[in-house]
Amino acid sequence: MSARHNRILHIDGDSFFASCEIALDPKLEGRPVWVGGGRRGDGIVIAANRQAKKYGIKTGTACFEAKRLCPSGVLCRPHYDAYRELSRQMFLILEQYAPTLVPYSIDEGFLDLTSFDEHIWRNTTPTDYVQGIRQRIWKETRLPVTAGLANSAKLAKLATDAAKGVGFLEVPAGREKDFLNDRPVSEMSGIGKNRERSIQALGALTFGQVAKLPSMLLKQKFGIWGQQLWLFANGQWNEPLVLEIKDRTTISSSTTLPQDEPDYEAALTFMLSESTRLTGQLRREQMQAREFSVAVRFTNFTEVGTSHRFKHPQFLNSVINEVLEQMFRGIMAGQRLPVRQIRIAMYNLERLDTHPTLWGRTHEERWGALDDATHQLNQQLGKTALMTGAQFALRHIDESQKQPKSKCPFTPQREMIAKLWGAAGPVKPMQPTLFD
Ligand SMILES: [Mg+2]
CATH class of the missing domain: 3.30.1490.100 (DNA polymerase, Y-family, little finger domain)
Structure with missing residues (x-):
């Protein structure tokens, strides 16, 4: 069976908690805003918007330091319940745009556009389709989101990172290797410091350099994961999007x-x-x-x-x-x-x-x-x-x-799914795995 080309869309809220605060209080629009606190206002920043980032404020900055860097900025105490509700609204919109939605975190999810064929693309382009989703989320929730489209969830996530500030980026089928060529391996989600260092020790800092290594070497060093990394770097990583609902452990x-x-x-x-x-x-x-x-x-x-x-x-x-x-x-x-x-x-x-x-x-x-x-x-x-x-x-x-x-909503995927569709999961049938 020949592999079908996956088209997987990743959508990610921009500085989500800070954007939620602005959505809740439009007077903050355009101002540097960060969310943080701690019991006595002596905690750290957990999210900062683009305007605040210009002042060097980022996640992890101490709140007093943020105030020093940007005296005109606004510190918001977190309102997690409101963030959860905005997140739910965002996912309810996303759900209407593809047969499979896989929530990844409170502000991130994947949509499977693989099954979209000429019937859909005859009347629209991926860019128009995704801009439509982004505009609808903006109109209905006042949340800015960025999106990336590629042949796997991993690559789509990298495309989103590359699209921050632009809004949307597609890695066209066949151009995966070019897109990855100069990007540092450390950008890949879930790579971990140890593996990153081991790969660097092999002389590879970018995906382009990884692609040139012998695949057997990566297999010897990292097992299956090494093989997958080599395929990924060469633009050949084909992983369909599957919604798994695991029991809590x-x-x-x-x-x-x-x-x-x-x-x-x-x-x-x-x-x-x-x-x-x-x-x-x-x-x-x-x-x-x-x-x-x-x-x-x-x-x-x-x-x-x-x-x-x-x-x-x-x-x-x-x-x-x-x-x-x-x-x-x-x-x-x-x-x-x-x-x-x-x-x-x-x-x-x-x-x-x-x-x-x-x-x-x-x-x-x-x-x-x-x-x-x-x-x-x-x-x-x-x-x-x-x-x-x-x-x-x-x-x-x-x-x-x-x-x-209220508790900080770093909700695992299983809970996100339960919140969206109830404990039983989505009513729709799940996408079957498309490869053998
Ligand atoms: Mg985000």
Whole structure:
């Protein structure tokens, strides 16, 4: 079977969080804007728009340094819930432009235009088609996006990087090698510092130089990945876009407390409230966990932590929270510093069958139904309409928890998919793999 030419479009929001702030407050348009903060405004910049970048402000710059570099600029505190909503709107638009959409991060996704044939291209060109998508996203969400079109997702992503400031770039079929020739290998996403250094040691800094290396050498050094890199550098990497929905392997939460907490009972309440939330989310995803870990970071950044493995996977708050409480008390015995951050993780996950059976309602099924109902009520009536004892106690301790702080949405692909189409994934059939 001869390989079909993939046409994969990558779309990426420009300085996404900063653009969201401008979309939410049009008065900021045209001004240098960055998003950042930290508890006391002493944190780092997590996104800066083009105007701010001109002043040398970028992700990772300290906020006070950003203000010094650009006194007329605007610091916005993050509004993650609003970013998520804008992201959702963007993906709902994208979904209408191709049979397969693969979300990649909160502001990035891939569309598969491979199956578009003459019927579509008779009336439009890739450039017009993509400009149409960009304009529609701009009109409906006020978000600027950049796009790249190429024969693989990897190359499309590089095309987008090259198109920043221009809006769209297509690498035409057959021109892949030319496009890559002078580009540094370090630009490829997910390459990693070690591999980059090993490739440099072979005398190759650009894809053009990699393409000239013997493919056997790359295979010996890096295995399959090396072969793929060689094919990629030679413009022959043909990977169809496939939407995979993988099961979760772990669930965790890492929370910096609203203020340094000297009261360990309050910190414990906070942790139990978080574990209740995680357990509920797991059950809604029809999962249960066997292993649990707790780590506590103090104000001087030292840490204590421990983990526990159950004989069988668990899904009940009462069972899980009892053990987490023991773990917490164990590691906190003899400590005296205030708590800055608490992390909990649940892993070694297994399926939880909450589906109805013919033989009466199971324990699992009842809990699943309860979680669904709680979630639904809280969505309708506000986040804290229904609370567990731990959550209620927490609210009592700390008024700032009335509106729980939203979490940074570095959402994995599986969660993005769930948000767009529900836990079951897209209703449309998935694209079959086109190669043998
Ligand atoms: Mg982006």
